Every structure is written in structure tokens, then in C-alpha cells.
Amino acid sequence: MKISGESDLSIDFCGIKFKNPFVLSSSPPTTTGEMIKRAFDAGWAGAVTKTLVREEIVNVKPRFASLAFPGSPEEPKKIYAFENIELVTDRPFSVWLEEIEDIRKSYSDHVIIASLMDDASHPEGWKEMAKKVEGAGAHMIELNMSCPHGMPEKGMGSAIGQNPKLAGKVTKWVADAVKIPIISKMTPNVTDISEPARACVENGASAISAINTVGAIMGVDLDTFVPKPAVAGYSAHGGLSGMAIKPIALKAIATIREAVDIPISGIGGIATWEDASEFLLMGASTLQLCTEVMVRGYGIIEDLNDGLSNYMEEHGFASINDMVGVAQRKMRALSDLSKEYKVVSSVKESKCVKCDICYISCNDAGYQAISLREDRIPIIDEEKCTGCSLCYQVCPVWDCVAMKEVSGG
Amino acid sequence: MKGEIFEEVEKGYTPQEAVAEAFRCIKCQDAPCNKGCPAGIDVAKFIRQIAQKNFGGAIRVIREENILPGTCARICPQRELCEGQCSSTELAQAIRIGKLQRFVADYEREKGAKLLGKLEPRGLSVAVIGGGPAGLSAAATLVRLGYEVDLFDANPLPGGLLTYAIPPYRLPYEVIEDEIEYIRALGVNIHCQSPKKDIPTLMERYAAVFIGFGAGDPQRMAIEGENGEGIIQGLDLLREIKLGQIENRGIGFQMGRRVEVVGGGNAAVDAAVSARRLGAEVVTIRYRRTEKEMPAWRDEIEFAEKEGVRLEFLCAPKRFLGDHGRLKGIEYIRMKLGETDPSDRAQPMPIEGSEFIVEADTAIVAIGQKPSFEAIEGAGISPEGWVQVDEQTMATSIEGIYAGGDLVNGGDTAIRAVGDGKRAAFAIDEYIKAKHGQT
Structure with missing residues (x-):
């Protein structure tokens, strides 16, 4: 029984209003129009369809593997990373057109984005699909030039995105064919992500989305010797998603933002409002999610919205737009960072649980600046401490070790 | 101590x-x-x-x-x-x-608490009688729904049993005080030491009335020696302890060495633990049924046992024994469980000739409370003696009068009272909108 409302989470992205920044990425949670509608009912602002192609797709079984803390009675299973070898949509293009039209009719304040894929030698294929989804009512088109598994073998997906010339060419074909905004989706499996991003922007992309999954092999089954996921005794390269790739995505967004002045849709390991806030501060203005929805369902939108809203209120952000890029402006070349700023480790005795972890780390991987008192309380030798913060990183107690600033800066 | x-x-x-x-x-x-x-x-x-x-x-x-x-x-x-x-x-x-x-x-x-949002003022007033959890919840919800709310409480401080009965070692007064302050900040006008109100007069000024004044009158056993010196009501003891904390002073009650507590509810258990903490050497709770039927919560009972409180079952006081009006001991009679009564508990039956005497310096009686009904004359009363309401809306048989909390359920949790008050507030909003129009 709610009596009052909360912060305004809306954002303008390429001239289109999103009621909150949360969008389902082109992925298993957007497998059908019916699923997208349920996500909209749950509160998601937008959705990118699973990627549409002209050819028929047959998926292998199984298609997933995960890297997880195994879970125990004391702590539930936590998935750190997810690998998939699932392909683009296996449903007919014509059915998708009907579903896009239907969603557009039934939902007036939600954004439907069509994801498209073809190879770099079929301009007509790209253009025809783009015109059709525009005709069906898609608000925007996202160009899938970044899928790392299966499709590159056929000259599609990341085979295009890894080549700035091809990426630019494909973007131009579609941008010339339709009036709705084009988002080019970047692969992280490149040396410098700013190159394909710049090529796409120069050729008519209205926005960049980043990142698609990171090329990966999840593991090896030690009994069968088959890498995971195993399909009839063999495996293939897959794409990694989930919280493990969040730092890769944040770096990609910072790099793109530095190179081109264009709206960014942030993707890669967003699971909570904290992740979402970090992506916004780093320069994304809409956020795409998949893996956390695969684990917890569409309902997570409630926690994302509430957490973000509360964060904005606590930090005095009046709008999402005010948050965008604030942290990216605090990135510098490493050589420009202050050499005068000095910190040393300090341990709060009352909080210490005497686990010795800081001591071991500093002794065997640091500067031997920590010794143990008779009662096992760590003592910092401030002369030896170089302020690296290894002890702070490994300490299991939240507010025990602190890096304290010392004069000299 | x-x-x-x-x-x-x-x-x-x-x-x-x-x-x-x-x-x-x-x-x-x-x-x-x-x-x-x-x-x-x-x-x-x-x-x-x-x-x-x-x-x-x-x-x-x-x-x-x-x-x-x-x-x-x-x-x-x-x-x-x-x-x-x-x-x-x-x-x-x-x-x-x-x-x-x-x-x-x-x-x-x-x-620092952030205030919940409120709807636009509606220009209508609602009265809330009783400042316990039911009344506070109803008042806070109503004020958020846009009503002017006057809350009347008979005591010097609002909060009802939360303020006056829950011992400080379970609920420090500062906690309830701050939460009442929050409700005041939302805009509820709280009037303490308010004289008794009669409904017809209230209905002239207010669009609706919520009644949640609880069950404040102690049940009496009507047995010999009940009014002797050294016999105290559980709620009186708990109130004195809470006032001691609020007024930052010592406790006015002198605990004897041997304390007998009669009753099986949370108030009995709280009083027994308090008696221990006030220095009584031997504190025994005697309940007329078995542990299984005790209305007190398991956590509370386990805590009392940890605090050294003894529990004895299947006995009931027959008379208090005194020496020149001063308590000396209690005569109990053993009980056995008979037929199951309407509350689904086995009815205790005395065993003839099983009387026994226990020495006691202090007796604490905590066998339940009942509401005083003078303030809601004309409302339907259940066979058990509680105000009857519609379960969904908390409406009494009188139009515009709603009720909740211990007054209607015979003594249950604070959280249930909070739920009652909130549900009643939404029903009152519906009632007023239907009667006075949407705006």
C-alpha cells in the first residue's frame, strides 16, 4: 500500500524518453515478444530483441556454463560469470515483425529496440531488415556486430565489429536506410575499442552500446576432458557475461567516451543498483542487463529502481543525466596521477579479528611492513609501508584496515 | 541493578x-x-x-x-x-x-529519519482514540492520506503498552519515543492526558473515528486476600519500571525474596524477569495449564528460563494468605486438563483435595486485561467480550467508527495492532470518499 512516489529516473537517449535507464539486452530474456511484454509489465523501460537474422538458426544443447561460488547452507549459490554459446534468434523474422508491431501498439511508454545481424557483404540484407523493423514500429535499431561465438565463423557478429572499416560500412548502410536512431554494439574482443566505435559514429551511429560478451572457455570437465559447455563430446568458444566482466565493461565505456561524444548504452555485469550507478557515473546513460535477469528474473527491476532512486536522493542527483560521466571525468593518464599523495596502512585494533591475513599478504607479496604483536594484532611499520593497500584489499572486516593519508602531498 | x-x-x-x-x-x-x-x-x-x-x-x-x-x-x-x-x-x-x-x-x-510522503490535504479531520500501536498506525496512515488527525491518549505519554509495559531491556523508551516523534513530524496532533471522549460529540467534529484504546483494565481473580499488601498487578510493576527509565530514577516497588507470578502470558513472563532483575532470589511463574498452552512466546519463555525464572504448571491460586494484611504465602490447587474450549485450549479443572501452600513475599498477578467499554457505548461486542469489527475494514457496528488492536482481538501482538490501524485507515479513507466525495 504505497502512498507516495520516488526520484525521477527518466532519461533522454537519442531523443527517445526512457522512464528509467534499465533495458533488457538482446539475450535470452528477450527471446519472445510475450517475454518482453512481461518485462515491461514488471517495470523495465525498454528491451532489445534477440538478434534478428535472415537465415534459419539451430541451437546446440546445452548452451550455458557458469563460474559460481558453490553455495552452502550458510551462503547461497552466487554466479560470478556465465558463458553461453547460444546463437541469435531461432524464430522467424516475420513473427518478430508482428510482435514488434504488437508491443508498439500495447505499450506507449516503453522502448522497443530491434537488434539486427547480417554479414558485411549483404548491404541489401541489412537495409531490408532495417526498413522492415522501422515499419513495424521499432524505436531504434541496435547493430549486432559483436557476438563472439558461432556467427563470426560466418563473417557476422564480432567478425564485423573487430574490423573498424567493416563496422563503419555496415553502420552507414543501415543509417542511410532508416530514420530511427542506430546503436552500434561493440565487442570487447579488440585491442582498442575506440577504433570501431569512432568508425561507427563517423558513419551515422547515434549511439554506442558496449560491451558484448568476452570470448571465453568456462572450464574443463576433469572426468571427460571436454571443455565446458560440452556438446556431444566437444565444445566451442563462447561469450562470458556476468559480474566478472563488469570492470572490462567500465573500462570500455570510459575509453569510448574519451574518443567520441555520443550517448552510450552500458552493458556488462550489471546486477545491482550499485553496478548501475557506477555505469552511469562512468558515462553510460542507458543500461542493458541480461545475466542477472537469467538468474533472478524480471523482478530485479524493483530493486534496481529503488536502489538507484535512493542513491540519487542521498547524493543530491536531481536526474539521471546529472550522474552521467561524473566519474569518467576523474580518469587521467597514469603518468598524470600525483606522486606526492601518500597513504599508509592503519589497523583499527578494536575491529581486528586476528586472522593474520594482512600479515601473510604483506610478508609474502608486499614489503614486510606488518609484524604480529604477541596477541596477534598486526602492527604497521610506517617506514616500510609503501601504501600499496594489499592489506586493505584482503582484510575480511569492513572497517578494520584503512589507508590513512600522511603529510607530504 | x-x-x-x-x-x-x-x-x-x-x-x-x-x-x-x-x-x-x-x-x-x-x-x-x-x-x-x-x-x-x-x-x-x-x-x-x-x-x-x-x-x-x-x-x-x-x-x-x-x-x-x-x-x-x-x-x-x-x-x-x-x-x-x-x-x-x-x-x-x-x-x-x-x-x-x-x-x-x-x-x-x-x-536522521526521512519523512514518508503525504497526499494533498483533504480538509477533513479524523479522531483517533488511544495512542498505542493501533492508534499510532491509523493516525500516521490517515495523515499521509491527507487528513487532519487528532490523536487522544489518556496517559501522560503516548505509546500505550509500548511505552508503559514492555520492559526497557527489550524495548528502550528512546526507540518508541523517536518513532512517536516521527509520527508527530508527519503531522499527527497528539493530545495526551486527554479526558474521556463520548462518540456523539466526536462525530460532530470529525468525519470518522478510530478507536484503539486497548485493554487496560486488569482481570480480577476474585479470590480471598487479593487486595493484600505485597500483591501487585503485573502491568503496574512493568509501568513503574518503564517510568523509572523514562524519569531516570529508581523503581518504587520493593521485591521480596520469594516472588510468585500468576499467569502465562508475556506480561507474566516480563514481570517475572523484571522481578529477578530487581533482585528477587526465587521467582516462580505458576500457570494453570501446561507449557504447551502458555500464551507467552517461546523466545520470551526461553529468555526467562535463562534469567533464572522457574516455571510451574497445572496449578491455580485459591487464596492469598496474609499476616495483618501483609502477604505471607499463597494457597494453590492442582489442576488437570479437561475438555478443549472454544479458543482451542484444554480447559483446566481443579483436582479436589490437592491444595498446597507456597511461601511468598511478593505476588505478581498477570492474568490478562480487558477493555473498558464506556467510551464506545452501542458498539457490537463479541461473546468473548471484545469489540466486534468487520475483519477487512475494521468497521464497528456504528457508522463511521472503526476499531482495532487489543480492543478487538483480546490482546495480541503490536504488529497485528499496526496492521489493524493501517487497514482501518484505508477503510476510513474509502468511507469518507464515498460519503463526502473524492475531493
Whole structure:
């Protein structure tokens, strides 16, 4: 029984209003129009369809593997990373057109984005699909030039995105064919992500989305010797998603933002409002999610919205737009960072649980600046401490070790 | 000793402990914990919020449904409610929902509470009689729905039994005081030491009235020697202890060496623990049925046993023995369980000739309370003696008069009273809109 409302989470992205920044990425949670509608009912602002192609797709079984803390009675299973070898949509293009039209009719304040894929030698294929989804009512088109598994073998997906010339060419074909905004989706499996991003922007992309999954092999089954996921005794390269790739995505967004002045849709390991806030501060203005929805369902939108809203209120952000890029402006070349700023480790005795972890780390991987008192309380030798913060990183107690600033800066 | 009786027993979580505990939650899709809350708190949601360090969001979710979050976190029988439903019970142990709620409530108290939103003023007034959990909840909800609310309470301080009966070691006065302050800040006009109101006069000034003045009159045993010196009512003792904390002074009651407590509810258990903490050597609770039928909560009983309180079952006082009007002992009679009564508890029957005498310096009587009905003449009364209401709307048989809390359920949890008050407030809003139009 709610009596009052909360912060305004809306954002303008390429001239289109999103009621909150949360969008389902082109992925298993957007497998059908019916699923997208349920996500909209749950509160998601937008959705990118699973990627549409002209050819028929047959998926292998199984298609997933995960890297997880195994879970125990004391702590539930936590998935750190997810690998998939699932392909683009296996449903007919014509059915998708009907579903896009239907969603557009039934939902007036939600954004439907069509994801498209073809190879770099079929301009007509790209253009025809783009015109059709525009005709069906898609608000925007996202160009899938970044899928790392299966499709590159056929000259599609990341085979295009890894080549700035091809990426630019494909973007131009579609941008010339339709009036709705084009988002080019970047692969992280490149040396410098700013190159394909710049090529796409120069050729008519209205926005960049980043990142698609990171090329990966999840593991090896030690009994069968088959890498995971195993399909009839063999495996293939897959794409990694989930919280493990969040730092890769944040770096990609910072790099793109530095190179081109264009709206960014942030993707890669967003699971909570904290992740979402970090992506916004780093320069994304809409956020795409998949893996956390695969684990917890569409309902997570409630926690994302509430957490973000509360964060904005606590930090005095009046709008999402005010948050965008604030942290990216605090990135510098490493050589420009202050050499005068000095910190040393300090341990709060009352909080210490005497686990010795800081001591071991500093002794065997640091500067031997920590010794143990008779009662096992760590003592910092401030002369030896170089302020690296290894002890702070490994300490299991939240507010025990602190890096304290010392004069000299 | 004073410090011991006033100091809160249970310690709160640190942020790290709270997040770790919330992280244990396996996030069941159908959230059985939610179904266990009489105030309808979205428990699953606030646990997820704490796990994600969204403490501000968590307290808002709780307070939206329960205007007394820190209070109920401390005194709710969670094992019988939300925690009793938790799926993790099967894995390891139930998530400590009460402690998590307390953590965010305390966190907010420390950081400064943010007021919940209110609808536009409607220019109509509602009266609330009784400042316990039911009345406070009704008043806070009504004021948020846009009404002018006058809350009347007979005592010098609002809060009802929360203020005057729950011992400080379970609920420090500062907690309920701050939460009442929050309700005042929302805009509720609280009038204390208010004289008795009669309904027809109230109905002239107010668009509706909510009544939640609880069950304040102690039940009498009507046995020989009941009014002798050394015999005290459980609620009188608890009130004195709470006033001691509020007024920062010693306790006016002298506990004897041997204390007998008659009754089986939470007030009996609280009084027994308090007697121990006030220095009584031997404190025995005697209840006429068995432990199984005791209305007191398991957690409370276990705590009392830890505090050295003895429990004896199947005996009832027959008369108080005195020496020049001063209590010397109690004559009990043994009981056996007979037929099951309408409340689904076996009826105790005396065993003829089984009388026995126990020496006692102090007797504490805590066999329940009943409401005083003078203020709601004309309302329907149930066969058990409580005000009858529609279960959904809390409407009494008199138009425009709603009631909730102990007054209608015969004495239950604060959280149920909070739920009653809130439900009544929404029903009052519907009633007024129907009668006076939407605006």
C-alpha cells in the first residue's frame, strides 16, 4: 500500500524518453515478444530483441556454463560469470515483425529496440531488415556486430565489429536506410575499442552500446576432458557475461567516451543498483542487463529502481543525466596521477579479528611492513609501508584496515 | 541493578553483519516470510535491499507498511511470524529478519529519519482514540492520506503498552519515543492526558473515528486476600519500571525474596524477569495449564528460563494468605486438563483435595486485561467480550467508527495492532470518499 512516489529516473537517449535507464539486452530474456511484454509489465523501460537474422538458426544443447561460488547452507549459490554459446534468434523474422508491431501498439511508454545481424557483404540484407523493423514500429535499431561465438565463423557478429572499416560500412548502410536512431554494439574482443566505435559514429551511429560478451572457455570437465559447455563430446568458444566482466565493461565505456561524444548504452555485469550507478557515473546513460535477469528474473527491476532512486536522493542527483560521466571525468593518464599523495596502512585494533591475513599478504607479496604483536594484532611499520593497500584489499572486516593519508602531498 | 534492568539485552547488527545475514537469504520467489507479517511488510524486498546495501530503501519499504519499525523489530515474535515461515530454516537457520529490520531502523535513527510522503490535504479531520500501536498506525496512515488527525491518549505519554509495559531491556523508551516523534513530524496532533471522549460529540467534529484504546483494565481473580499488601498487578510493576527509565530514577516497588507470578502470558513472563532483575532470589511463574498452552512466546519463555525464572504448571491460586494484611504465602490447587474450549485450549479443572501452600513475599498477578467499554457505548461486542469489527475494514457496528488492536482481538501482538490501524485507515479513507466525495 504505497502512498507516495520516488526520484525521477527518466532519461533522454537519442531523443527517445526512457522512464528509467534499465533495458533488457538482446539475450535470452528477450527471446519472445510475450517475454518482453512481461518485462515491461514488471517495470523495465525498454528491451532489445534477440538478434534478428535472415537465415534459419539451430541451437546446440546445452548452451550455458557458469563460474559460481558453490553455495552452502550458510551462503547461497552466487554466479560470478556465465558463458553461453547460444546463437541469435531461432524464430522467424516475420513473427518478430508482428510482435514488434504488437508491443508498439500495447505499450506507449516503453522502448522497443530491434537488434539486427547480417554479414558485411549483404548491404541489401541489412537495409531490408532495417526498413522492415522501422515499419513495424521499432524505436531504434541496435547493430549486432559483436557476438563472439558461432556467427563470426560466418563473417557476422564480432567478425564485423573487430574490423573498424567493416563496422563503419555496415553502420552507414543501415543509417542511410532508416530514420530511427542506430546503436552500434561493440565487442570487447579488440585491442582498442575506440577504433570501431569512432568508425561507427563517423558513419551515422547515434549511439554506442558496449560491451558484448568476452570470448571465453568456462572450464574443463576433469572426468571427460571436454571443455565446458560440452556438446556431444566437444565444445566451442563462447561469450562470458556476468559480474566478472563488469570492470572490462567500465573500462570500455570510459575509453569510448574519451574518443567520441555520443550517448552510450552500458552493458556488462550489471546486477545491482550499485553496478548501475557506477555505469552511469562512468558515462553510460542507458543500461542493458541480461545475466542477472537469467538468474533472478524480471523482478530485479524493483530493486534496481529503488536502489538507484535512493542513491540519487542521498547524493543530491536531481536526474539521471546529472550522474552521467561524473566519474569518467576523474580518469587521467597514469603518468598524470600525483606522486606526492601518500597513504599508509592503519589497523583499527578494536575491529581486528586476528586472522593474520594482512600479515601473510604483506610478508609474502608486499614489503614486510606488518609484524604480529604477541596477541596477534598486526602492527604497521610506517617506514616500510609503501601504501600499496594489499592489506586493505584482503582484510575480511569492513572497517578494520584503512589507508590513512600522511603529510607530504 | 538499575543499569541491568534498563539496559537492552539484544545487541544490534553492524553493517557488515547485516549485509552478511541478508546475503544468506536464498530469495524464494514466493517469499513465505511476507505471508507471515500481520502488517504486510514486503520482507523479501527489504532483505534484498540490505544485501545490496540499500539501507535507505529498506527502511522506506518497512515504514511504508509499519510506522513503528524499530519497536516491532525488537518486540515482534518473529519466530511465530516471518521467521517462522523462512525457507532457510530447512537449510541452516531462518534469516534473522527481526534483527535486520532493527538494523535499518537503528541506522536511520542515527542518520536522521526521512519523512514518508503525504497526499494533498483533504480538509477533513479524523479522531483517533488511544495512542498505542493501533492508534499510532491509523493516525500516521490517515495523515499521509491527507487528513487532519487528532490523536487522544489518556496517559501522560503516548505509546500505550509500548511505552508503559514492555520492559526497557527489550524495548528502550528512546526507540518508541523517536518513532512517536516521527509520527508527530508527519503531522499527527497528539493530545495526551486527554479526558474521556463520548462518540456523539466526536462525530460532530470529525468525519470518522478510530478507536484503539486497548485493554487496560486488569482481570480480577476474585479470590480471598487479593487486595493484600505485597500483591501487585503485573502491568503496574512493568509501568513503574518503564517510568523509572523514562524519569531516570529508581523503581518504587520493593521485591521480596520469594516472588510468585500468576499467569502465562508475556506480561507474566516480563514481570517475572523484571522481578529477578530487581533482585528477587526465587521467582516462580505458576500457570494453570501446561507449557504447551502458555500464551507467552517461546523466545520470551526461553529468555526467562535463562534469567533464572522457574516455571510451574497445572496449578491455580485459591487464596492469598496474609499476616495483618501483609502477604505471607499463597494457597494453590492442582489442576488437570479437561475438555478443549472454544479458543482451542484444554480447559483446566481443579483436582479436589490437592491444595498446597507456597511461601511468598511478593505476588505478581498477570492474568490478562480487558477493555473498558464506556467510551464506545452501542458498539457490537463479541461473546468473548471484545469489540466486534468487520475483519477487512475494521468497521464497528456504528457508522463511521472503526476499531482495532487489543480492543478487538483480546490482546495480541503490536504488529497485528499496526496492521489493524493501517487497514482501518484505508477503510476510513474509502468511507469518507464515498460519503463526502473524492475531493
